[in-house]
Amino acid sequence: MLFNSLDFALFLPIVFLLYWFIFNKSLKLQNALIVVASYTFYGWWDWRFLSLILFSTIVDYSIGVALSKQEHQTKRKVLLWTSILINLGFLGFFKYYNFFLDNFIEAFSLFGTQIQANTLNIILPVGISFYTFQTLSYTIDVYRNKLEPTKDFVAFSAFVSFFPQLVAGPIERASNLLPQFYTERVFRYEKAVDGMRQILWGLFKKIVIADNCAQYANIIFNNSDDYSGSTLVLGALFFTFQIYGDFSGYSDIAIGTSRLFGFDLKQNFAFPYFSRDIAEFWRRWHISLSTWFRDYLYIPLGGSRGSKWNQVRNVFIIFIVSGFWHGANWTFIVWGALNAIYFLPMLLSGKNRNNLDVVAQEKYLPNLKELGSMLVTFSLTVFAWIFFRAENMEHALDYTFRIFSKSLLNYPVFEKDDSAKLILLLIVLFIIIEWLGRRHKYAIEQLGLNWNSMFRYTMYLIIIILLFWFGGNDQQFIYFQF
Known part of the structure; x- marks a missing residue:
């Protein structure tokens, strides 16, 4: 169901x-x-x-x-x-x-x-x-x-x-x-209402963001031989927001539904695309799986203790096993290995726990250093997602090589690109709302609570209208295959 x-x-x-x-x-x-x-x-x-x-x-x-x-x-x-x-x-x-x-x-x-x-x-x-x-x-x-x-x-x-x-x-x-x-x-009425708000936001992430991004990601990935490097970058970006909206949306619905029955589940996503380094990203992405591997595999292996060789070995083991957990395909193993390569310099330099707080904690906007760090981390993550999404290693490598070609400078063009512009605008709006709510357990946890009730319910109504307007794509949750 x-x-x-x-x-x-x-x-x-x-x-x-x-x-x-x-x-x-x-x-x-x-x-x-x-x-x-x-x-x-x-x-x-x-x-x-x-x-x-x-x-x-x-x-x-x-x-x-x-x-x-x-x-x-x-x-x-x-x-x-x-x-x-x-x-x-x-x-x-x-x-x-x-x-x-x-x-x-x-x-x-x-x-x-x-x-x-x-x-x-x-x-x-x-x-x-x-x-x-x-x-x-x-x-x-x-x-x-x-x-x-x-x-x-x-x-x-x-x-x-x-x-x-x-x-x-x-x-x-x-x-x-x-x-x-x-x-x-x-x-508790307040707990149930909070649960409903989180369910609503989870449905928005799944139906409006993820399912619509999936349409364009599928078109581009399934026909990657026909498109320029710039279009392939756009396909990778669509998948990046598809998998986040899909999986974090599921988690929001699950946590909100549990709250309706009086249960409290752990937060599973903490705005990972605002991370300033890969270590922070993995503290914020699929938290329940990351901490599971940390407690039951990484620490028993020795964790970050012991020689540098042991530290390198343990990092590669945990990331490759994490990749393999996602599916029986070499693309997932390479995806895990890529993240291990990203993570190693931070571990070996002792900087893997530098960013434990929320970015721009007391500010509306990040400073230039924070913005640059977020963009670099996001770019590395997008690149790794190519291997996660590709059908096989041949597809992943061909997709990557086509990106780094002269056509990277071309204007991205693909089937249905006109309708995709509206989804790109929705993604921008989505990023803004997520940014404003990054200090909370989910983006709209506090949004509108102090507003006049008419404005607050208007916000809920707009989200519901968007669900029906952009719904109907019937995309299965990505993580059901794992």
Whole structure:
């Protein structure tokens, strides 16, 4: 079920009314309703894959209980690795089986040996990368004695399958979300209104910005041989705002929807395109995944401690694994490696934590140094997104070489370029609103709260009109494929 669908527009108020007016007398009943609603939400796509979520839930719940009763360190490690291997085994099979098989066959063919093997027609379960990492964090934290294992199977099932963030995050830690299923929830009007505002802004980012940028990004990337270097740069820019509007829009809708039911999820995006260096960008982009890899891979490897070689190794491992997490394609691995190359100079010079505050914190506009740093970081990010978007490495390299040609100085021309000008104006307006709201959890969190109610509701009405005016492209969320 998609957030931007009529199905969800009917599903959400039904669940909301049942949750607060029928099941509000019992916390267990509310949790059970969340499980049923979440399984309905996920099963709407393909009910057969509900068995995977249920199996993962049973495995990690059982291992958590077993860890609480086991003090022998070796046996505890066996339980931990059982969880890791089962979860990553399912993820690896559905997501990477054909990739590894194809590359295995190709590697042997280079030495003149032909191997006959057939790939499988595997359907990738939506959201498997997200809920797998969420359940793994629970088991690892229980193993590390950072979290008490739950004995409440319904609450744990609700934590694993919580429908607002089930298929594309944020990837919640059990230490933050699971205790909220034990606590009585009370409806708060102000919290619900704030949630609705965030949902509205998330829908704007998805439907108005991302889906319309997708049209032009697809035209240019899918026909890159026909266009000048300047047009290809424009295509990369369209994709840059498509992926941000699409993924951060999903996160806003997920966080806002959770707030309607009395839950608080972690912020997943913090205005990353205003970053002054790549280290800051990765503290602000897909925060739940970045911190997951930091806590469960980077730090256990040694982090930034030890020799320079160890630091370089750890940075490349975390970024390449992060790239590979996104998909079974060499383009994602190269995208990760590129970001590692961007990040290394800052780490080795000790400047990777220079920009921890919000840019131009007490000012309306950045100074020239901040502006220059943001433009350089943004340009590096746009270049890396080319590899993320390209169909394969050949396409990515050809796209890049065509950009750095004489045609880079030509006026960008492509199919539907007249209608694209309006979207470019909307992107400029979007950037301005995001800039003004950069100190908050989402751009319009405080916008209009002190205005006359007529002006405030006019703003909401304008956003809703834009949703209908620019809607209808029916673009699936990008991160559903991951």
